[in-house]
Amino acid sequence: MLKIENLHATVEGKQILNGLSLEIPAGEVHAIMGPNGSGKSTLSYVLAGREGYEVTEGSVSFNGQDLLAMEPEERAVAGMFLAFQAPVELPGVGNANFLRTALNAIRRARGEAEIDAMQFLKLARARMKVLNMPEDMLKRPVNVGFSGGEKKRNEMLQLALLAPGFAVLDETDSGLDIDALKMVADTVNSLRGPAFSALVITHYQRLLNHIVPDRVHVLSAGRIVKSGGPELAQELEAAGYAGVQAAA
Amino acid sequence: MTAVAATGSAAFLGRYEGLRTRLPGARVAWVEALRERAAEAFRQSGFPTRRVEAWKYTDLAGVAGAVFGEPLTSVEDRLEIPAAMHPRAVFVDGRFRPDLSTLAGLGFTAESLADALPRLEGWLGSLARPASEPMAALNGMLFEDGLVVHVPAGVAGGVLELLSIATESERAPAYHPRHLVRLGAGASLTIVESATGPSGARYLHNPVFEIEVAEGARLNHGRLQLEGHEGVFLSTVYARVGAGAAYDNFTLNAGARLARNEIHVALTGLKAEAHMNGVQLVGDGQHADTTTSLDHAAPDCASRQTYKTVLAGRSRGVFQGKIHVHQVAQKTDGYQMNQALLLSPEAEIDSKPQLEIYADDVKCSHGATVGELDADHLFFLRARGIPEAQAKAILVEAFLTEAVEAVADETIRTALTRGVAGWWGRQGVAGGLEEA
Numbered sequence: 001m002l003k004i005e006n007l008h009a010t011v012e013g014k015q016i017l018n019g020l021s022l023e024i025p026a027g028e029v030h031a032i033m034g035p036n037g038s039g040k041s042t043l044s045y046v047l048a049g050r051e052g053y054e055v056t057e058g059s060v061s062f063n064g065q066d067l068l069a070m071e072p073e074e075r076a077v078a079g080m081f082l083a084f085q086a087p088v089e090l091p092g093v094g095n096a097n098f099l100r101t102a103l104n105a106i107r108r109a110r111g112e113a114e115i116d117a118m119q120f121l122k123l124a125r126a127r128m129k130v131l132n133m134p135e136d137m138l139k140r141p142v143n144v145g146f147s148g149g150e151k152k153r154n155e156m157l158q159l160a161l162l163a164p165g166f167a168v169l170d171e172t173d174s175g176l177d178i179d180a181l182k183m184v185a186d187t188v189n190s191l192r193g194p195a196f197s198a199l200v201i202t203h204y205q206r207l208l209n210h211i212v213p214d215r216v217h218v219l220s221a222g223r224i225v226k227s228g229g230p231e232l233a234q235e236l237e238a239a240g241y242a243g244v245q246a247a248a
Numbered sequence: 249m250t251a252v253a254a255t256g257s258a259a260f261l262g263r264y265e266g267l268r269t270r271l272p273g274a275r276v277a278w279v280e281a282l283r284e285r286a287a288e289a290f291r292q293s294g295f296p297t298r299r300v301e302a303w304k305y306t307d308l309a310g311v312a313g314a315v316f317g318e319p320l321t322s323v324e325d326r327l328e329i330p331a332a333m334h335p336r337a338v339f340v341d342g343r344f345r346p347d348l349s350t351l352a353g354l355g356f357t358a359e360s361l362a363d364a365l366p367r368l369e370g371w372l373g374s375l376a377r378p379a380s381e382p383m384a385a386l387n388g389m390l391f392e393d394g395l396v397v398h399v400p401a402g403v404a405g406g407v408l409e410l411l412s413i414a415t416e417s418e419r420a421p422a423y424h425p426r427h428l429v430r431l432g433a434g435a436s437l438t439i440v441e442s443a444t445g446p447s448g449a450r451y452l453h454n455p456v457f458e459i460e461v462a463e464g465a466r467l468n469h470g471r472l473q474l475e476g477h478e479g480v481f482l483s484t485v486y487a488r489v490g491a492g493a494a495y496d497n498f499t500l501n502a503g504a505r506l507a508r509n510e511i512h513v514a515l516t517g518l519k520a521e522a523h524m525n526g527v528q529l530v531g532d533g534q535h536a537d538t539t540t541s542l543d544h545a546a547p548d549c550a551s552r553q554t555y556k557t558v559l560a561g562r563s564r565g566v567f568q569g570k571i572h573v574h575q576v577a578q579k580t581d582g583y584q585m586n587q588a589l590l591l592s593p594e595a596e597i598d599s600k601p602q603l604e605i606y607a608d609d610v611k612c613s614h615g616a617t618v619g620e621l622d623a624d625h626l627f628f629l630r631a632r633g634i635p636e637a638q639a640k641a642i643l644v645e646a647f648l649t650e651a652v653e654a655v656a657d658e659t660i661r662t663a664l665t666r667g668v669a670g671w672w673g674r675q676g677v678a679g680g681l682e683e684a
Binding site: 048049050051071072073075076077081082084087088090091092093094097098100101102104105106109117141158162 | 622623624625627628629630631632633634635636638639642643645646647648649650680681682683
């Protein structure tokens with residue numbers, strides 16, 4: 001589904017990714033772990049197409065398409081979803097209107113029928129109930145005045161509603177309590193299936209107790225230095241990144 | 249005979265000299281005197297140049313250098329006029345059209361100024377200041393018609409529409425309507441005003457309003473300036489607000505090649521209130537100016553101003569806002585905010601807030617910001633599948649929300665939302681957010 005080959009990227013002239021290669025087949029969830037500054041967030045932004053993240057070498061193929069040649073909205077339409085580490089606040093943009101606009105933008109681009117306001121509210125309310133979100137979060141402006149946990153819930157609501165084929169979770173677990181962590185895990189686990197893949201980027205192992213990955217990769221200085229099964233996350237927890245890097 | 253057509257102040261002064269015996273109110277001594285005072289002021293000032301402080305950022309050289317003609321009495325009856333939602337007064341090329349207006353059965357007076365003129369002594373000209381504002385001088389010299397509204401004390405007037413429609417004309421007409429609005433004590437009225445014109449027509453629309461809001465009365469004044477792209481709109485509003493009364497002005501300044509929305513409000517009675525809000529949408533090739541001047545001339549008054557300007561393409565916006573707090577105006581509560589959003593590197597905004605405070609116990613704040621669309625916000629929306637143009641429209645709408653939500657009157661807010669959407673349509677963007 002996603003194939004990253006020899007990816008090099010710079011941010012403001014600084015080399016961050018140094019030949020990263022990674023393949024995530026359809027239906028699999030992979031985790032990337034790594035210390036601060038190893039390039040985790042850069043990878044997520046490069047995949048989503050953020051301006052200022054310049055790919056200098058390498059390629060990313062997404063369902064056979066050249067991902068790097070696509071605009072951010074084209075990537076979303078193709079099924080790429082980034083759950084942001086620090087979701088932005090949008091004063092003056094109602095959350096419900098935003099969600100419906102995004103959903104219909106994607107449906108339109110895919111040639112699917114648009115969802116009317118009534119259908120949308122029904123759908124959104126059902127998802128919110130599962131996520132334990134109060135309904136007034138639909139009426140408020142996007143993320144404005146939301147707590148850290150509420151913002152992450154809102155990201156998970158977008159994930160659940162847009163139902164992409166591929167999700168990148170960029171340290172979605174940072175700053176979350178155990179209940180919120182489980183909510184994130186439940187959302188991702190509910191989407192798991194043969195047509196869904198995910199890349200879970202995290203600093204800690206605890207999220208991976210709830211989203212058990214098929215593969216775990218260790219990122220260091222912009223490249224994958226070690227890969228393994230879910231047990232690798234446990235090792236990292238015990239030995240620390242220094243131990244793994246030394247052994248690599 | 250060939251003659252070079254006169255332009256600028258000379259042309260307008262020449263027209264006044266030629267027409268003075270035939271203009272409405274000719275041979276009515278006080279009207280003649282009023283026109284002559286205005287003419288004398290305009291002889292002195294002419295069209296202001298950029299050396300005049302109040303016109304530093306808005307250049308009228310193009311207007312002064314153009315040739316304008318007299319409006320013909322329009323008999324055009326194939327006008328595209330939106331269906332009437334409320335009683336309305338319709339002006340075509342500056343002249344009242346009773347056949348298109350529906351003013352019967354109102355609980356107050358609304359009539360043509362040309363008809364009412366002999367009865368307006370002491371009212372017409374009581375607020376306009378031709379000696380300080382050259383465009384008001386030009387208007388005072390050449391006005392022919394306008395709307396006169398008088399809502400008696402205690403009467404709730406409901407909603408009144410004021411439509412000004414320009415027609416296609418080879419003559420590039422100039423017209424200078426004078427509108428008078430007077431609300432008696434405790435009266436209320438909502439005026440929804442719109443000015444429109446065909447996109448290719450050249451014309452000068454130079455209206456002056458004189459508005460009096462007596463004790464405890466409330467006037468909501470919503471203005472949609474949607475003139476045609478070659479039109480010039482130079483508008484001056486004077487309002488005097490009495491004790492416990494409120495004047496709420498909202499202006500959408502979106503049309504015309506050159507537009508100036510100039511508002512002078514005086515709060516003259518205890519606990520008077522003024523709300524002056526507006527949105528300027530300035531597209532490629534347009535110049536839009538909002539200039540406000542607020543006199544806090546009595547104690548315990550409050551004023552709120554929020555102006556937002558969005559500039560696209562090669563365009564220019566201006567905001568000048570002066571708050572003058574007189575020595576007697578203790579406990580004044582004044583707030584002014586103006587914000588501009590630049591969508592293009594070729595767009596430019598000049599912003600000049602000005603506070604003059606002579607009382608010692610006041611609360612006055614003002615602020616100004618200029619910025620571009622936030623790249624993080626734009627990326628977030630696009631990462632959720634929303635195309636770039638639509639994402640921009642959403643963020644611009646969000647930027648305007650604060651000013652639009654400050655509009656208390658629902659009729660005005662609805663008209664405004666429609667006006668904003670229309671502007672987006674003309675910029676080639678289908679729309680922003682979908683409602684859920």
